[in-house]
Amino acid sequence: MTMQPGTIMRTARRALLALVLLGLCLAAWAQAAGQPAWRISVRDAACSYGPRVQLGEIAEIYGEPPAGLWERLSARELWNNPERTGRQVTVNREQLERLLRHYVPEVGQSWVLPSQLTVQYGGLLLERREIEKKVVEFLTPRAAGLGGEAEFKDFRLPEGVFVDNGSDTVAVDLAGPLAPGRVGLRLTVLTPDGKIVKRLSASVFMNLWKAVPSASKPLNRMHPLEPDDVTFMRRNLAYIPDVWDGSGGPWRIAQPVGKGQPITKAHLEPLPAVARGEKVMLVYQGERIQMAVKAEALSDGDVGQTVAVRNLQTKKEISGTVVDNHTVLVR
CATH class of the missing domain: 2.60.480 (eubacterium ventriosum atcc fold)
Structure with a gap:
């Protein structure tokens, strides 16, 4: 059944009136019960x-x-x-x-x-809200250098910092590298001439929202990473350690990545020049003869490394040196 607009408005007014009356009743009950106002x-x-x-x-x-x-x-x-x-x-x-x-x-x-x-x-008391303001003012420009959108929450600060007079100041400094997640801080009370009066520890949790490389489709182990495999999605880096920044390569997948899942450094490994199972040209090079046959790589290898290959004609296994992405040389 569809309600008419007039009926909806009357129902809303009745509900609002009921809430007001309930509030008045509760206030009267509290006063009658002897609770102070x-x-x-x-x-x-x-x-x-x-x-x-x-x-x-x-x-x-x-x-x-x-x-x-x-x-x-x-x-x-x-x-x-x-x-x-x-x-x-x-x-x-x-x-x-x-x-x-x-x-x-x-x-x-x-x-x-x-x-x-x-x-x-x-003396004076620098209250918690003033300390929090100083921390945010200190961190905001530094977090901007990380890119993305920073948010600060869960401040673990002193409830107040006592100073001897209005000339003393509280300086904020990092206790370690600035990174998403829990950020350690040092609070130092200083006199006008720079003398340290006291040191205090503090921390804050920093969310950092940023578009990061993510899998556009499920990526299985050993899969060479291609540009079409990657999309960018907004994620909170505070909960994604060691996210890949999109640089370097070529890469292949070291650990499976689900569709839409951020790609971290742990998901990647360098793509070798020759990968196990790939077809390569096995080149035999002697003093008077050179010949090439098709072979299958039995292990991974980069240029200059020795890999085992199987001659696809004779089915024999032999070791050779990787020359490039398609060639293994036997002398």
């Missing part, structure tokens, strides 16, 4: 600048708190800061929960707490 989320790293840590320095509020609540709570003083600038204090989740219950008892259970919190007295 706001939460205070504590960061896992922060800097503090006064004699005592203030709540607003280590946390932020989400949701819809009562008017003026956060303005009042954010200035709440907590524990003492260290006496010396640059010193850090780390507390685990259990310790943090006890401290907040003591200093901010009115919040109750409306906390979102990290596994641990590190607070530095003074």
Whole structure:
């Protein structure tokens, strides 16, 4: 049965209205169940600048708190800061929960707490999103040299990097060659005069989408690779190690390749001048006589190498030297 356009529109409006009513019911249920409409989320790293840590320095509020609540709570003083600038204090989740219950008892259970919190007295905190931005800015022009389209994901970075002052910088460098897949990085905190303050390890996963040589049809072992055997298909090189770049040759297939499958270096081997099973001219060359007969190569061989051949007339096997793609010489 085919529905008319008007019927479809009425059905869609009813479905949308039902979703809205469901959302309102869930919100009312949550409020009736005593769930707060706001939460205070504590960061896992922060800097503090006064004699005592203030709540607003280590946390932020989400949701819809009562008017003026956060303005009042954010200035709440907590524990003492260290006496010396640059010193850090780390507390685990259990310790943090006890401290907040003591200093901010009115919040109750409306906390979102990290596994641990590190607070530095003074200095600056370079947050994770800033580090990620630096990494992308560093890698993008370098990945362009690989060709194709690069994507960066699964950043394994510090949640934050503490620096002593605003003049310190964080430099990004490669820990090894740049290639698709997991890329190792080094993060170095430097003073304005180039002194190394600290070193950190990091990494990111790089996808590299590129048109690569692929089999236009199934290719069996020992098959000489011809131009018509190859097509180009867009693939992610992060999951294709040692893909063939289309250069070199002549080649033949060392391992079978399915239709549409990328051709890697492992699929190829050099095509010998004479391949086993090929027909060649077996040339006998002496001081006073030279003759040529048809023969079959019994092994592979390049120019200058010795191969075994079978004389197709006498059926005898003999060894000779490969002269070119069609000739084996016996002296």
